[in-house]
Amino acid sequence: MIGDPLQRRSSRPGHGVVWPESGEPLLKPDGPRTIALWNGLAIGSGAFLAAAKDFGRRLPDGAFVLNLCEDRYRFSLALVAALLWGRITLLPPDRSPWTLRCLKERFRQVVCVADRRQDDLADLDILPVDPSPFQEQGEGEAIAIAPEQTAAIVFTSGSTGQPQAHPKTWGSLIESARLIAEALGSLQGRTLVATVPPQHMYGLELSVLPALRCGAVLDARRPFFPLDVQEALESVAGPRILVTTPVHLRALTAAGITLPALDLIVSATAPLPRTLAEEAERRFRAPLWEIYGCTEAGSIASRRTAREESWQVFTGMRLLPAGDGHCVEAAHLPEPIPLNDIVELLPDGRFRLLGRRADLVNIAGKRTSLGALNHILTSLEGVLDGAFFLPDETPGCTARLVAFVVAPGVEMPALLEALRQRLDPVFLPRALYPVAALPRSESGKLPRQALQALAERLGATRGEPSVRDDR
Known part of the structure; x- marks a missing residue:
């Protein structure tokens, strides 16, 4: 060089x-x-x-x-x-x-x-x-x-x-x-x-x-x-x-x-x-x-x-x-x-x-990765795309896993029950957020900044337990 x-x-x-x-x-x-x-x-x-x-x-x-x-x-x-x-x-x-x-x-x-x-x-x-x-x-x-x-x-x-x-x-x-x-x-x-x-x-x-x-x-x-x-x-x-x-x-x-x-x-x-x-x-x-x-x-x-x-x-x-x-x-x-x-x-x-190192999640002494959770989510019937996300900690609010999912025609309670059958309870998302599409880059990746912006728009960073449909 x-x-x-x-x-x-x-x-x-x-x-x-x-x-x-x-x-x-x-x-x-x-x-x-x-x-x-x-x-x-x-x-x-x-x-x-x-x-x-x-x-x-x-x-x-x-x-x-x-x-x-x-x-x-x-x-x-x-x-x-x-x-x-x-x-x-x-x-x-x-x-x-x-x-x-x-x-x-x-x-x-x-x-x-x-x-x-x-x-x-x-x-x-x-x-x-x-x-x-x-x-x-x-x-x-x-x-x-x-x-x-x-x-x-x-x-x-x-x-x-x-x-x-x-x-x-x-x-x-x-x-x-x-x-x-x-x-x-x-x-x-x-x-x-x-x-x-x-x-x-x-x-x-x-x-x-x-x-x-x-x-x-x-x-x-x-x-x-x-x-x-x-x-x-x-x-x-x-x-x-x-x-x-x-x-x-x-x-x-x-x-x-x-x-x-x-x-x-x-x-x-x-x-x-x-x-x-x-x-x-x-x-x-x-x-x-x-x-x-x-x-x-x-x-x-x-x-x-x-x-x-x-x-x-x-x-x-x-x-x-x-x-x-x-x-x-x-x-x-x-x-x-x-x-x-x-x-x-x-x-x-x-x-x-x-x-990935950045994807490691440690909850109640148990470890997994966001990649592993995403694999389980996207393997469910009717799910076209999906991603787990752990928001940044904010004062007075403990960060909890949430998930965004592209699943037209699928009811979120049924999807949550399917996840319950496959995941350790500590890794169940606090809420599922149905969306029309995930904010993927041109190469198909999901930058954390884009997921953070989506989470803030849907209220996921405030610990709101209710599901908001953004499709």
Whole structure:
């Protein structure tokens, strides 16, 4: 890493671009091929590089590039343009005005690249990404990037506290993509349709980097609703891979729709219940692999969730005891990185996930995790989504567990009775709050701040025992 990645800015065009023999290739060196599908067009590698170099010339000298593109092709174009011209890309955990203001204040000289000019980003310098395709220019130049060049700064999602910045070098990103491809099998020629945003570490590693370095083809769209996912998959030729989350998988299975033939389904961002994995494999006739990782370290391990409980660590990565927890270390990581999750190392080198440290709940001397409680809640018949929550302590009021649930047509007393049959009495929620939807982030996570705001709006932080219907 060159200097302090949080402050370093380059005004030299092409900074970081080196001769191929001394760096890591920008694209997989396999000749002309399709990199992306955009608006019905197949974008080849030569045209992609030409467009990226042209867009890079428009980037202001020395500026950090805040990439807010939702279109995955535009996002990739801007990311590569920044790499070619020595700019560092900022990948925010969300698009809230507060987050964007914080990034602008922290990094000072920021240019925002977006799909189009947007009113809600009026206080930022906006540079729209015009993806008008260039004519194919052969194989394109053999361009390599110095592996130590800081390519991006990603941020924690805020689910365990305030977002923290984590610089990623080009070398660490492509090694992570290689390990994923090794675990999942060849990605060559497979089209990636993803429901997760490319700004999220999982979305970057599974839907963008494989198109650059592993021979995959990215689909520019980010479908959200089940029918959108169905349409996106039907519009691309096989072989197809669906990159998604437990929230989207649950919606897809509940919708009862038919998807075209899939080679693979990949899920991440939250533990996937085995029953849901089994149902998804049966309904969509494709193997489902789950990825375990974190923003700080990237992807770490995988498992075929319908068939196994434990996780297989990627080649060259190691989980080691560290203090009262564990850390992950690997040659492509700058240092051993502590895990926020509680894990159990197994004799065969695999591991089990036991929950998150921030999720531990200790009541009357008994311990469990919010993740375990959520798993029980969402496994109940009629429950589409749900989450337990322990509000912050307030003066004169002891915090008690509450639960928010998305369960159309289900009576809350019946649901509470079903929980009573499955939970120790000390972990029964003081109240159930039926809601139309949970405040999940774009990647499907539930930041504590969002749950706290929901709890305050519904009166759950005041210890009110009555149920309020907010559907």
